[in-house]
Amino acid sequence: MVSLNHFLILSGVLFSIGTAGVFLRRNLITVLLSIEVMLNAVNLTFVAVGRYLGTVDGQIITFFVMTVAAAEAAIGLALVITLFRHRETLNPDAYTALKW
Amino acid sequence: MNVNPTIVAHLGLIFVVFNMLVLSAAFMVWLERKVCAYIQDRVGPNRVGFEGSLQPFADVIKLMFKEELRPQAADRLLFVIAPIISACAAFAAFSVIPFGTETTLFGLLEEPIPLQVTDVNVAILVIFAIASMGVYGIVLAGWSSNSKYSLLGALRSSAQMISYELSYALALAAVIMLAGSLSLREIVMDQEGYWFGFIPRWYLFLQPVGFVIYMIAGVAETNRAPFDFPEAEQELVAGYHTEYSSMSFALFFLAEYVNMVTVSAVATSLYLGGWLGPFLPDWLQWVYFLIKVFLLLFFYVWMRWTLPRYRYDQLMEFGWKWLFPAAVLNLFATAALVLWLG
Amino acid sequence: MEAVAFYIFAAIAVVASLLVVGQRNPMYSVMLLIASFGALAGLYVLLDAPFTAVTQIIIYAGAIMVLFLFVVMLLNVEREDSATSVATMVGPTGMKLGAGLSVLLAIEVVWALSRLGESHFGHDAETVNISSVARIGQALFTQHAFAFEATSILILVAMVGAVVLARRER
Numbered sequence: 001m002v003s004l005n006h007f008l009i010l011s012g013v014l015f016s017i018g019t020a021g022v023f024l025r026r027n028l029i030t031v032l033l034s035i036e037v038m039l040n041a042v043n044l045t046f047v048a049v050g051r052y053l054g055t056v057d058g059q060i061i062t063f064f065v066m067t068v069a070a071a072e073a074a075i076g077l078a079l080v081i082t083l084f085r086h087r088e089t090l091n092p093d094a095y096t097a098l099k100w
Numbered sequence: 101m102n103v104n105p106t107i108v109a110h111l112g113l114i115f116v117v118f119n120m121l122v123l124s125a126a127f128m129v130w131l132e133r134k135v136c137a138y139i140q141d142r143v144g145p146n147r148v149g150f151e152g153s154l155q156p157f158a159d160v161i162k163l164m165f166k167e168e169l170r171p172q173a174a175d176r177l178l179f180v181i182a183p184i185i186s187a188c189a190a191f192a193a194f195s196v197i198p199f200g201t202e203t204t205l206f207g208l209l210e211e212p213i214p215l216q217v218t219d220v221n222v223a224i225l226v227i228f229a230i231a232s233m234g235v236y237g238i239v240l241a242g243w244s245s246n247s248k249y250s251l252l253g254a255l256r257s258s259a260q261m262i263s264y265e266l267s268y269a270l271a272l273a274a275v276i277m278l279a280g281s282l283s284l285r286e287i288v289m290d291q292e293g294y295w296f297g298f299i300p301r302w303y304l305f306l307q308p309v310g311f312v313i314y315m316i317a318g319v320a321e322t323n324r325a326p327f328d329f330p331e332a333e334q335e336l337v338a339g340y341h342t343e344y345s346s347m348s349f350a351l352f353f354l355a356e357y358v359n360m361v362t363v364s365a366v367a368t369s370l371y372l373g374g375w376l377g378p379f380l381p382d383w384l385q386w387v388y389f390l391i392k393v394f395l396l397l398f399f400y401v402w403m404r405w406t407l408p409r410y411r412y413d414q415l416m417e418f419g420w421k422w423l424f425p426a427a428v429l430n431l432f433a434t435a436a437l438v439l440w441l442g
Numbered sequence: 443m444e445a446v447a448f449y450i451f452a453a454i455a456v457v458a459s460l461l462v463v464g465q466r467n468p469m470y471s472v473m474l475l476i477a478s479f480g481a482l483a484g485l486y487v488l489l490d491a492p493f494t495a496v497t498q499i500i501i502y503a504g505a506i507m508v509l510f511l512f513v514v515m516l517l518n519v520e521r522e523d524s525a526t527s528v529a530t531m532v533g534p535t536g537m538k539l540g541a542g543l544s545v546l547l548a549i550e551v552v553w554a555l556s557r558l559g560e561s562h563f564g565h566d567a568e569t570v571n572i573s574s575v576a577r578i579g580q581a582l583f584t585q586h587a588f589a590f591e592a593t594s595i596l597i598l599v600a601m602v603g604a605v606v607l608a609r610r611e612r
């Protein structure tokens with residue numbers, strides 16, 4: 001029998017994986033992808049708890065998170081492209097100058 | 101051993117649908133070559149079988165015995181996976197399309213089963229989701245081949261499919277609004293009956309603009325002429341499948357035709373009343389479904405061999421500046437009508 | 443049956459996410475993330491939320507990931523720089539610190555969750571009713587109408603912002 005705890009623990013594990021990605025990776029695209037993993041872990045919690053409480057609010061918040069994720073991806077990737085034009089690298093540590 | 105007849109019937113249904121799709125792809129290859137030949141005042145294939153009707157099978161056998169080439173600089177894993185994704189997405193989308201009324205197979209089954217692989221209550225969204233997966237096959241093929249023509253084809257394809265998906269979805273949304281349901285079976289059932297006793301209550305007559313938008317966006321989604329930029333042979337050799345040969349090429353080919361069948365089948369269900377039609381008994385109504393789908397498929401072929409290819413900037417301009425606003429206006433008009441007439 | 447499906451989807455999601463983070467090739471990262479999204483969509487179906495499952499595929503896998511794929515293809519950076527070449531601010535010590543912090547977070551989260559009592563899902567008609575698309579739409583356009591309009595402004599801002607940022611200066 002699958003209970004709410006199963007879903008919450010899975011979501012915790014996914015969130016930690018995403019956090020590890022943000023901490024450890026030195027590639028801007030992978031960092032953005034790790035943020036998506038974290039957002040998805042949060043979505044899973046919302047849907048699972050919404051199912052537990054019997055309301056649709058969990059799904060609605062998930063819907064909003066998805067739209068925000070889309071906006072974030074668009075802006076983030078536009079920034080990545082602009083940065084890449086200046087330095088020809090995706091390593092976030094390369095961008096140390098305050099001005100160029 | 102106790103075998104549940106309903107499960108057997110469902111498995112049989114899946115088997116029949118799969119094989120019908122493969123066969124209709126073969127039929128489409130033959131139809132395309134014949135129609136193209138007549139349009140160009142030629143005879144077309146007429147050696148293998150009656151009027152060349154076995155030509156597609158001969159082609160498949162030829163392709164099977166060809167050498168499977170793989171460029172040395174290609175990304176091996178993605179290069180192999182790409183055509184599989186394409187073909188799977190194409191076949192999967194058909195699973196939610198209903199093609200006939202409920203039947204007990206002449207009393208063999210205790211409970212009637214619908215003629216459809218699975219009835220999902222969010223069917224239209226499922227089709228849309230699977231269609232958006234199809235783009236990965238093309239993009240991955242283009243990227244993993246490590247060839248400039250393939251990459252250009254893939255880039256064009258992803259931009260084109262994202263642009264036209266919007267109009268496609270908005271055209272679908274107008275129909276969903278009219279029917280008040282996301283299930284394709286319920287949408288078809290909603291079109292039963294006649295106005296004034298002879299005009300069928302198809303959504304085609306309520307949504308003429310939506311139908312045109314859907315067909316145009318559908319052609320762009322399936323990468324067919326006049327929107328076949330991902331493979332535009334004069335500019336890109338063969339676009340995303342330049343480096344493919346043998347059966348992996350055949351899979352792309354199959355996916356293209358199955359996608360056409362799916363787009364036509366969805367159009368039939370949404371706008372042309374699905375399997376509904378006069379005179380025939382209930383258990384034979386799928387014949388109407390086949391007739392309508394093949395009329396639309398013929399239209400596809402006809403368009404391909406009649407219209408020249410657009411220029412790429414024209415495609416984008418048309419998609420964003422004409423088709424998209426038209427779809428939005430259509431949606432608004434439909435919403436206003438539904439509100440007004442209840 | 444449900445438990446088997448849960449464990450299969452959970453395993454796919456965790457393994458794919460781990461590989462996303464561990465992968466050197468961004469193209470593979472993107473593809474694996476799509477697999478992870480697919481597994482999550484399966485989990486949503488198990489949670490009686492088919493609408494969310496399908497939107498997950500359409501928005502995340504169908505739109506956002508295509509954007510990522512597009513950028514990866516456009517930049518075409520095969521491999522990321524090794525850790526030592528551009529170690530200016532965050533050296534190997536920083537990496538160790540990051541790894542330690544993320545392990546700590548994982549332990550904390552799992553510990554906190556394991557202290558909760560077992561809570562089972564209800565199966566009465568009222569609770570299962572959340573799968574209805576009509577109910578979601580009703581709540582979205584009445585109760586949450588303001589948030590809905592706010593997201594449309596957000597998307598407009600993001601769109602304009604992305605165009606301005608990515609435009610080549612002449």
